[in-house]
Amino acid sequence: MRVLVVGAGFAGAIYSRVLAENGFHVSVIDRRSHIAGNCYDFLDLSGVRVHKYGPHLFHTNNQEVFDWLSRFTQWVEYEHRVQAKLPSGAFTPLPINRLTINSVFDLKLSDEAEVIEFLRKESEPYKTERPGNAADYLNGNIGKLLTDLFFRPYTKKMWNLNLEELSSSVVRRIPIRYDCEDRYFPSDKIQVLPENGYTALFENIFQHDNIEIKLGLPFEKDFENDFSYVFNSMAIDEYFGFSFGALPYRSIKFHLCDASDSGSSTASVVNYTDSGAYTRETHWYRLPGNVAVSRVKSVEEPCDYRDNNFERYYPVKTADDRYQALYKQYKQEADKRENINFIGRCGTYQYLDMDQVVNQSLLGVRRFISSVR
Template sequence: MAAETALIVGAGFAGAVYARTLAEAGWTVRVIDRRTHIAGNAYDEVDGNGVRVHRYGPHLFHTNNDAVVEWIQQFGEFVPYQHRVRALLPDGRLVPLPVNADTVEAVLHRPLPDEAAMQAALAEVALPIANPQNAAEHLNSKIGKELTDLFFRPYTKKMWGLDLEEMDASVVKRIPLRTDREDRYFPGDRHQIMPRDGYTAIFRSIFDHPNIRVETGVSYEKGMEDSYTHCFNSMAIDEYFDRSLGELPYRSIRFHARTVEGELPADMNWTVTNYTDTGPLTRETHWDLLPHHRVEATGRRTVTVEEPCDYRDNNEERYYPVKTSDGRYQEKYKEYAALAAGLERMSFIGRCGTYQYLDMDQVINQSLMGARRFLAERGG
């Protein structure tokens, strides 16, 4: 019996998980990626300042999924990391984000001695909207118009190119609202960790298997899959079908790095600062505040600022699927998925293949389940 073979398009998390799972089951796997590196959007590297930088923005591993953590920790050492964010107000003050009691005290200029006072303050400003239909209505029903317009309206317009009224509420529901003074971004997740030597090293370890061959700088071309038992494709599904049913839009990010001399203030314990103004930039990241990211002592630090844009204005670099309140693009995706179901030897995987916003733990879990289900259905 001939060996089972797989072509995997994309060397990010989805492709890596499928590749490793199939290889361990005895399949011969070829992984291709049109970029010149592995690790997808999680790719990191040490720059000229001796600082490890995530080329495509900060990737923060957090989850309650024990099985995902057990799987990923096979491939390298992870260290604890508690993420914190501050929002820069128009008057220059920095306040915690997501919104907590300290944030509301600063904006509403009123003392909130306990959670009951915080809850009462929010109840006063919240608008009576029983069944929110979009992101604006959801936020207004929770924190009122002033806080919504300050922390979410300009940021959403910059980030998504949409007004809050046009955006699906599920996008902002991802952001927690707190009535205490907890300032960690993910306090509800049991596992908050970072790879000690970076994500790229983790991917090298995942791909380090005799049944896996990885080729970067290689683009997928239709017909490649004909030489393989099956193809797992993480390219944009609408691109595969030549946008025959219309476009599935994405937001992208332009990254602007700058060098800063000297040390950080001793009391700075947050990594990311969000901008609440109406300018084009959304946030900045101080990489050396992430554990083991200052690799060499050069006396210089790296700060990256993000400028969102349409993916077509950034070499078609797709980062975030667009989710509107009317669900039109998700409905369009379903039409493409129906076309894909007719492809006998092709499965679409990952964020672009399934047109979903997925955190790292989610894409690992989805890919593990998908690969194992595929093998089980084939009796392997």
């Protein structure tokens, strides 16, 4: 059976490899000139590895996902830490922990019980039983001052939404810590980076006699005629000609620059809490495996995807879930088609971490193979 896979990111790569290993002949196309989707990385002129589409930190508790990927790469351990740069110029740990609170309020809270009691006094009662919007959720958990300092300007520039308009699910992903834990993903037992980068990992996944790849080739409907089945990771609304309306995405412009004047922070990633145009900076030379011969960093400027060459990064989740309702209309159309399945972040209009997209893809492709045998 000949199968077309649209998109050479994680979703497309997993489908391709498992299909190929099961005797299917797979053609992969991607409109970009490189494989690896948004995980694509490269060495800059000084030899520092840069992730072209923003820092990608692999973290998971899913051993099966990790074992599957480990067939194609060695790993290096890396525990990610982030700092926030306050409008005053001071740096604090992020997500908010006890040190952050002590620093912002000039306190000396010494244990978890004191922090919990402090935040209880700071916070306001929820306006609804289970808050659907980010403002209500945050005010109810950390109070107005911390909400307005760490989340309000950041949300506006990242999402172009007020906290009242943003789904609480977006900020629920960011825990509040009562202790001094400052790792970004403390509950994930696996925290690593691929030893030779993501692009090399993808090269190994795609290395199979039953897989052919064509890059720089955007999908066209006519292509479907040559294949028995299509797995498609392009934006689902674009596939259907935006017939129900466009699904919005936020995008990011990355500005690569010299990091020599970055102040006293030692974190790989620094988030800006101010109301300027930029959200964060990544110091690539601080990631493992890099010799700090050059101090290159990238600074992120969020924007609408239409202002960045239709580069779709983050599906927008509003408190009223209106875009999830719009997505469901496209999904219903897709379900009527017998020979196509939409996969990955833009095919299913959801933010997925790498381990989640690998897991979903492994489950999906195995289901497909057993259904056609």
